[in-house]
Amino acid sequence: MTNANQDIDQLITLCKAGNRSAQFEVYNRYYKPMYNTALRIVKDSHWAEDIMQEAFLKAFTKLESFKGEVTFGAWLKKIVLNHSLDNYKKINKNAMDALDDILYKVEDTGYAEDVTLDFQSVKIQEVMAALNSLKESYRIILTLLYIEGYDQEEICDILVISPGNCRTTISRAKESLLKKLNA
Template identity: 30%
Template sequence: MTKLSDQHYIAEIIGGNSNAFAILVDRYKDLIFSLALKMVKNREEAEEVAQDTFIKVFNSLDKFKGDSKFSTWIYKVAYNTCLDRIKKNKKDEGNINIDDFSEHLVKTMENALSQMMEDERKKSIQDCLNLLPSEEGFLLTLFYFDDQSLEEIAKIMNITANNVKVKLYRSRQKLASILKEKLEPEIINYYERER
């Protein structure tokens, strides 16, 4: 059985078959929820943001022109919905200061991470990603986990592709510093046990 394209279901919905929207929701619900969770950092709020995103998408589906992928468009709606929620809540997110970052830290952490089990590594990285400010966690998730291109991310976040590169670089620096701080004790313990 072949998987029909998003565009097929969009045409169905615009044509009056609102039940076809359930298929699009099913395709994107997990991604939208995980992106919302990265930004709002609260499960209940992320569920509300995801729900609001799908309501907005449904109500403005006829405005989707198809000049980008549907996934890019829905991510942009989710991103803007998250920003609105964050502004509404006016919560102060504890930004992490990065004072002592070097390229060597990234290399060291990459080598150390390769020693960990795959599931453990993914969980550790997710936990560290959650410590980043919302926008940075969202950006890294789009690029590394959802395989969005720089151009697609630029459209989602309404910035230039060059600005995406700069933000990715800075976000990776912060993540490397967090990984070093959080994982180094685990790694030291691991090597001491192996001796």
């Protein structure tokens, strides 16, 4: 176990005991990446700030359920991600209806051809702009896959979709992103 893991384990123990300075230290360590996670989903800085803070409150109240099976950061990120998606669905009801229609009605055609993107010649800003210009279902699924680093099984659990729908949506999202980058 590294010193950082030991240090966070000690902080978590103090947080469970209600130590406010330990909670503040945990917040300071994880604030920025959790804010960025929320921002990538909801695309609004004020909204992301609120979601991130609510997720921290939820995490601190549910700290007893943290068993250490994954890192604390991964556990917290899952809370932030789920809270972001839940809030996004509430506020963008119409957008999420369209997302649900696409995700639940996609035929499972098996594994689609893998679309390879040539990111060597594309700047990060161009990729992010193209990603943000995709329709919501594609933007969210590619954000979960490439930016947040979830695998397809985890994405299926997060979005409550079948593996076939996940594969097909990822394939179509990649194709759409490639077209935008080549345009």
